[in-house]
Amino acid sequence: MNHFHRGPDGALWAEDVPLEQVAAEVGTPTYVYSRATIERHYRAFDAAWASVPHLVCFAVKACSNLAVLNLLARLGAGFDIVSLGELERVLRAGGSPDRVVFSGVGKTVPELERALAVGVRCVNVESPAELAMLDEVARRLGVRAPVSLRVNPDVDPKTHPYIATGLKRNKFGIPYDAALPTYEDAMGRAGIEVVGLDFHIGSQLAETGPFVEATERMVSLLDELHARGVPIRHLDVGGGLGITYRAEAPPEPAEYAAAVLERIGDRAVEIVTEPGRVIVGNAGVLLTRCVLTKDNGETRFVVVDAGMNDAIRPALYSAWHDLEPVAPPRAASAVVDVVGPVCESGDFFARDRELPELAAGELVAMRSAGAYGFVMSSNYNSRPRAAEVLVDGDRYHVVRARETVEDLMRGETLPDLDAPPSA
Numbered sequence: 001m002n003h004f005h006r007g008p009d010g011a012l013w014a015e016d017v018p019l020e021q022v023a024a025e026v027g028t029p030t031y032v033y034s035r036a037t038i039e040r041h042y043r044a045f046d047a048a049w050a051s052v053p054h055l056v057c058f059a060v061k062a063c064s065n066l067a068v069l070n071l072l073a074r075l076g077a078g079f080d081i082v083s084l085g086e087l088e089r090v091l092r093a094g095g096s097p098d099r100v101v102f103s104g105v106g107k108t109v110p111e112l113e114r115a116l117a118v119g120v121r122c123v124n125v126e127s128p129a130e131l132a133m134l135d136e137v138a139r140r141l142g143v144r145a146p147v148s149l150r151v152n153p154d155v156d157p158k159t160h161p162y163i164a165t166g167l168k169r170n171k172f173g174i175p176y177d178a179a180l181p182t183y184e185d186a187m188g189r190a191g192i193e194v195v196g197l198d199f200h201i202g203s204q205l206a207e208t209g210p211f212v213e214a215t216e217r218m219v220s221l222l223d224e225l226h227a228r229g230v231p232i233r234h235l236d237v238g239g240g241l242g243i244t245y246r247a248e249a250p251p252e253p254a255e256y257a258a259a260v261l262e263r264i265g266d267r268a269v270e271i272v273t274e275p276g277r278v279i280v281g282n283a284g285v286l287l288t289r290c291v292l293t294k295d296n297g298e299t300r301f302v303v304v305d306a307g308m309n310d311a312i313r314p315a316l317y318s319a320w321h322d323l324e325p326v327a328p329p330r331a332a333s334a335v336v337d338v339v340g341p342v343c344e345s346g347d348f349f350a351r352d353r354e355l356p357e358l359a360a361g362e363l364v365a366m367r368s369a370g371a372y373g374f375v376m377s378s379n380y381n382s383r384p385r386a387a388e389v390l391v392d393g394d395r396y397h398v399v400r401a402r403e404t405v406e407d408l409m410r411g412e413t414l415p416d417l418d419a420p421p422s423a
């Protein structure tokens with residue numbers, strides 16, 4: 001359920017704002033998010049865990065705009081971060097550091113220092129080497145670092161290989177069989193305070209099965225740890241719940257949470273979760289304008305003003321996104337490739353897609369673009385990144401200005417190549 005719908009004029013609206021108006025006033029390409037949708041998704045997800053002590057930590061990497069983070073912080077969300085930059089965003093947006101969990105396979109010393117200095121709730125440690133590094137940083141700062149070990153349960157999440165993270169061959173986490181000795185190592189370190197156990201098996205999961213399988217493995221590890229006196233206070237079940245892009249039918253948050261909680265039973269642990277996509281995925285669209293159409297005799301192309309630099313999911317994961325003309329609906333009448341202007345044949349949003357006839361100047365919305373959309377954008381082909389807009393009822397706010405050509409060259413300099421060589 002989201003708040004993008006056909007308005008009284010038959011055109012596509014975000015809440016009470018016509019997308020036509022946003023495009024006319026802000027330009028294209030533009031990411032448009034719906035406040036009501038984000039809030040609805042967050043509340044539904046949070047409510048799914050209401051029967052137990054829990055903390056929902058939004059995975060910042062899915063959509064890191066300050067306004068979006070601020071919305072979630074106001075609702076009481078915690079945050080799952082994977083870099084110093086994300087930590088600073090959360091703090092700037094009003095997020096509380098004691099609700100931040102820090103994930104990631106390659107955290108650096110400066111990142112760990114900052115995390116400890118601001119007092120994050122937990123560092124999700126992914127290797128013995130990281131544990132040793134963190135111990136040293138913590139002792140140097142005179143603190144004890146709250147730690148959860150990210151354990152890799154070796155479960156097939158049945159998703160795109162690039163976003164599967166809980167298989168043994170993936171780079172993530174500590175191998176299941178190495179978890180106990182690594183906890184023992186952690187318990188013996190003066191700079192480490194063991195507080196949790198965590199896992200995250202992948203993204204865009206459309207079934208409950210892999211979550212349940214991973215939870216079962218983790219719960220048996222949890223029992224073993226408790227039996228050995230390791231003080232695990234929280235179990236972090238990660239993120240990964242999928243959304244409907246096309247025909248997927250992922251479980252509702254309530255169904256997913258119930259299945260996971262059933263396996264956890266009455267064990268005395270707080271539950272931490274790290275949802276990203278399910279909160280923001282269907283809460284955003286990418287608004288783009290048709291530049292021109294062309295026909296090479298074999299394929300008809302609709303060239304739009306957004307490219308793979310703005311939205312890389314189709315190119316990177318062969319992802320399918322619904323494309324909808326913003327104008328009132330009319331019958332599909334053409335089979336086209338919708339492509340961007342970037343100089344790569346991988347720069348397409350749809351191939352052989354049946355769509356209504358699209359004319360130059362028409363607006364098209366790429367649906368379900370709120371997660372892993374803007375955050376994965378780049379300046380490839382020296383294209384300024386898109387604007388971001390947050391719709392709130394009958395108002396909207398530009399929450400990130402469109403980049404300018406000046407922004408593109410910021411920090412670059414022309415060296416004096418004619419200067420004589422230094423002696």
Ligand SMILES: *Cc1c(COP(=O)(O)O)cnc(C)c1O
Nearest residue numbers: 059103203239240274275276277
């Ligand atoms: C990406 C990621 C998430 C969020 O995944 P979604 O599929 O967007 O819910 C959660 N935890 C970790 C460690 C991640 O890397």
